[in-house]
Amino acid sequence: MPIEPVTTSTEDDTAAEWEVLNALIGRIYDSVLHPERWNDTLARITGALCPLRWESAFILWESNHPPRAHFVAASGLAAGLQEIYTAVYAGTNSWSQRFSRYPNGSVVDSYDIVTREEFYETEFFRNFLMPYGIDRLVGVLLDRREGERLGLMIPGPGDRDTEKLKRGLRILAPHIQRAMRISDRIASLELAAGAARAAADAAPFAIFSLDEQLAILAANSRAARYAEAGFIRLAGDRFAFTHGASQKKLLDLARGPAPAGLAFQAVSEAGAECPVLAARITRQSAEQIGGVQFGAALVVTLGSAPGETPVIEIDRVAQWFGLTPAEARLAVALAAGQTLQDYAALRAVSLNAVRFLLKGIFRKTGATSQAQLVATLARLPGSSQG
Incomplete structure (x- = not known):
């Protein structure tokens, strides 16, 4: 009969310890995506x-230098300890001052950096730690940034065996380091994405990101208005102009071999016009487990409000009467029904400045009143006002 190998208790203990550490590593990386779980980890x-x-x-x-601290996560600390440490002891106690000398990834025992006798004489121990029975620290240097260091600190009473703790931290340290750096990167990306979303939503026009099949990957808050106004259809999360010629222009751009841009006027189902800027960009891609994920290939913007007077008409009015761009914008806005007060508020200029522009418009167009100006613009060849 074959003889079964005998498993010693040491081997059992090692296997059990690795099982525990593997579970902790899983928790560490789970906390990357859920930072609120660091305390539990x-x-x-x-x-x-x-x-x-x-x-x-x-x-x-x-x-x-300067002395300061910011807690990222904490477990098992009495109420108020974080605030006291930050206000009184951050960066000035012997542990933090000597801990900073070690390189990233180091597992440091406070007994190796300051003698017990010396530590017992410090105000940090006598007035802060001694009531809690704490006189020892095992820590890990995780990272450094602009004069600050990131550390995992585990304090406790010195009359205990800490070898298992230090052995485990040596294995966990690189995973905690990596997890913290990933968390920083994700936070930076989320801030950038949040700023981009806020800017897109604040823009006075609709913005769409599309893939090569015109599927909508992202859109800002104004996008739905253009569907309601009949310029576009959004069926099945796919972008399409209701105007056949506009849709053909977009499809031709999407099928093009290289990055390019296009500007044209889209037409709604009711016949209103809206300026469009479309750009084919180098298709975005990102490596992921198992392959590559593809992103935007087209960016499309529409007007600044459904049914507004197109930008192209502003240019035409300016050329017809020899108006400056500012005068032409005001003239077209008045023809569209805005008041001087509305225009001043929208452009964040004074009412007197708008009235000054209006005098120049009257002089160049021959109009003597706003009503006459509107009528004059309505009679322009090809005007959408007529």
Whole structure:
């Protein structure tokens, strides 16, 4: 009969420890996508690796010059301790001052950086830590940024065996480092994306990002207005102009071999016009597990409000009467029904400045009143007002 190998208790312990560490690594990377779970992750680390009465852990950014601290996550800290540490002891105590000398990735035991006797004489110990029975720290240097360092700190009483804790942290440290850097990158991307979304929603026109089949990947808050006004259809999350000639122009652009731009007037089902700018860009792509994800290939913007007088008409009015661009914009706005007060508020200029422009318009067009000006513009050849 074959002899079964005998598994020793040491091998069992090692296997169990690796199982615990693998579970913790999973929690660490889960916290990248859910930062609110870092506190719970720290609690699981202390629960799995720490000796008795080592129940607190925190991650913080800290600087010695100037002294300051910012807690990223914390578990097991008494109420008010973060605030006291930040206001009184950040960057000035012997632990943080000597901890900063070590390179990133180091697992540091405070007993190796300051003697117990020396530490017991510090005000930091006597007035802050001693009531909690804490005189030792095991920490990990995670990162540095602009004079600050990011560290995972686990404090507790010194009369406990911390070898299991330090051994586990040496394995977890690179994963925590990587997770924190990924979190920073995601946060930066989310801020950038948030700013882009806010800017797009504040724009006075609709913005669409499309793939090569004209499927809508993103659109700002004004997009729906153009569907309601009959310029576009959004059936099945696919973009289409209701005006056949406009749709053909967009399809031709999408099928083109290289980045290019196009400007034209789209027409609604009711016959209103709207300026369009469309651009074919180099197709966006990103590597992902199992392949490549493709993104936008086209960006399309429409007007600034459904049914507005097109930009092309402003240019035509300016050329016909020799108006400046500012005068032409005001003339067309008045023809569209805006008041002087409305125009001044929209353009964030004074009413006197608008009246000054109006005098120039009257002089160049021969009109003597706003009503006469509107009538004059309506009689222009090809005017949409007539």
